[in-house]
Amino acid sequence: MKQTDTTRRYVRIVAAVAALGGLLFGYDTGVMSGALLFISPEFDMGPTEEGWVTSMLLVGAAVGALTGGQIADRLGRRMTLIIGGLIFVLGSLWCAVALTVLMLGAARTFLGVAVGAVSIVVPMYISEKVPGDVRGKMVSLNTFMIVVGQLLAYLVNSALAPTGNWHLMLGMAAVPGAILVVGMWFLADTPVWYARRGRLDKARETAARAGMTLAELDIEDRVGDGASISRRSEWQALKAHRWLRITVLVAMCIGITQQITGVNAIVYFAPTMMNQVGISTENSVYTAIVIGVVSVIACWVGLQIVDRVGRRRLLLIGLTGNVISLIALAVAYRFADGNTAVAMLSLALMALFIAFQQAAVSPTTWLLISELVPVKIRGLGMGIAGLALWVANWAVAQFFLPLVALLSGSGTFVMFAVLGIVALGFVRTFIPETTGRSLEEVGRELKERFDR
Template sequence: MESVPGVNRRFARSVAAVAALGGLLFGYDTGIVSGGLLFIRDEFRLSALGEGVVVSSLLVGAVAGSLVSGRLADRYGRRAVLLGTAAVFAAGALLAGLAPDETVLVLGRFVLGLAIGPASAVVPLYIAEMVPADRRGALVNCNQLMITIGIVVSYAVGFAFAPVQGWRWMLGLAAVPAALLGAGMLLLPETPRSLIRRHPGRAEAVLRSIHGKPDVTAELAEIRAADERSRAEIATRGVLRDRSVRPMLVVGVGLAVFSQIAGVNTIIYFAPSVLAGSGFGASGSILAQVGVGVINVLVTVLAMVLIDRMGRRPMVITAFAGMGAAMLLLGLVYLLPAHGGAVAWFALVCMAGYIGFFAFGVGAVLWVLISEIYPPRVRGAAVGLATMAHWLANFVVALTFPVLIAAAGATATFWIFAVACAAATVFCVRLVPETKRRSLEEISATGPTGRTVEP
């Protein structure tokens, strides 16, 4: 249905670009703390646990926000949730930037998390329901691309304000893209799959915009049939109790958890601290992290080109295997007799390699796959559940990493993440399905078929 000639690709690209501003905020607000933390911990005299609390308070909010985001998106629509998310983003950024003490800073980052949770769940869901199947992987990955750009922007802003220790400006500037997201969403429509039950006439009008043609009877009928079929299947059963949904929940939740316990956010949140420990100074560590962020963006662009050709499954398997190797080598850095010079650069190369593999597979595939594999009636709730698991695992890693590295040492800590990457590789080989070039209605009707790879 969605890959027929006549699809309005310009409209689809516009939808993806505006909605993905939520990804920019996601990336900026998760990345900016890494540079600011070097100065926040001195001003507020934070302990290792205090650093973990400042970083992970955002993640507590993200868990709470993602817990309710799916049901809110199913009840009120994807667009309404994203409009509310933009307002919460702006409020949290200003509160964190103006924080007079550690308590208010933690509160501000918690409020930011309340926005990041829904953004991470609903932005890819919104894009997936508004774009053609043969380009869905690439266009949903506009969200991931904007996440990586947001992270790079946060690193650059951190470097710019490092000489004046301007961590308040680093945090507060997130209010600007939040305003842009709100303005952009006011110009976009609700998705036809969200409108089909409440406003079928408006759903038809949006489909005309998406497909660029006046007659969308067949497309409308297919969406309506998929919705009715899903409603009949789930009518008397909850998401967690439905046996037909359960295997997909295992895939979505499992992939979300593995994406975090593999250690990616130890690089995003704590890279300057890690690099400083390997021989870089404070400003040098932040600048080096900008380079890592640029690699993240460039490899994400490559992944966008390949995901609808190569497929989701081989990319994510390759990614976890490469991430594990990079973590293994990074752990070896701290067994070397001296830090600085070549050793510091080797640590940077390991981190860059890790981020490159992550961007190629896990970053590119995670949000695409979990926006594709669920039936329409439970899609919002199921995506919200997977997103909550993602942020809960993220919280655990962010809170414990400073304590773990102080207690067990850098080598043991990074090797633990290497083991997690190995386990994730096995999980993906056994369970992750291929969904490329299949419409959402087709996936809903037949289910993601495990190892089936479309020709």
């Protein structure tokens, strides 16, 4: 179907409103990098407790990712995002009034449920609402908003650093949470969800508003047996078809690939790492802004090129850059203690790593997960893939500081580089190119490749 100015405008509005979930995701994962410097002495926390408080968000996120897709199948993508926005509001306020480490950990876990759910449902919602020729850019807008949210968190942390008011740092996320609820209230659900509920007229109407047909979303050819698909559980479909199981496994590994080089070790702990090599606490908070600015610029670049360079090729470029950056960082960080110039070089190498990650690795992994998981098991499959991503994220957050204490910062960065080489081998072997292809075409190739 031909795109018009009206459909293009609608597609941009849909993606922008839904991507507010990404902004919240970014803010709540990034805010602890600075807040932790003030929370830790107030609660007399050691490295293990610091890792625990940070990682409890990710425990909740793992639960939210696993259940969010299935809730989105049951209640709708739109309603799931509305509920997620409400949890963001309540969870942020709970964090702000926490009086103990245990209470803060519980609040972060509750907040994490929303983070995990929106991390899966936002790409799902956008990929099912926009045409294939702009799907890469529109879905990647979610990734861009994640890094905007992280930068916003760093700026809030820096503004409040002189006061040490970590309560306000954590509580500020309630504002965009409320905006997400209001924005999603005025949008329709996706054609895929309407079709699976048997509302084919509504599905066609919603697809047409975005300049699409149902066939582009891998729906039209199954209209006749849609009832049987809706009656059969996604678990049954997964057990019945080998290619679906392998596809979900590949999607899980894509999620792990995003985390395996330790991106969130830098996102969460860059100020802590700078503080450990002699940078003052207040200046360490400001170094996070460098990471945030580079993230936003790099992600914007990735947003512009993802539909031209290709998902698979861009992911390979990003992982290669990650490995090179980590090896250089391992060498520099070894000599950074007490040497301001070398410490700044280490920060520059962290920023270089983040540039490759946010321009290439993060946008392509979220995008590939949303494109590879077939429509017939979409909620369950994306939930399982998201669970793998968040478990890997949790492992990095929980064990990074203890690993630094055990292996040193340099040794830990070398370990991440080796894992990056493993990720490169996986992508080369198993990931197909999806750029410019409809969900129907991608599903057909996966079935031909894995159903043997």
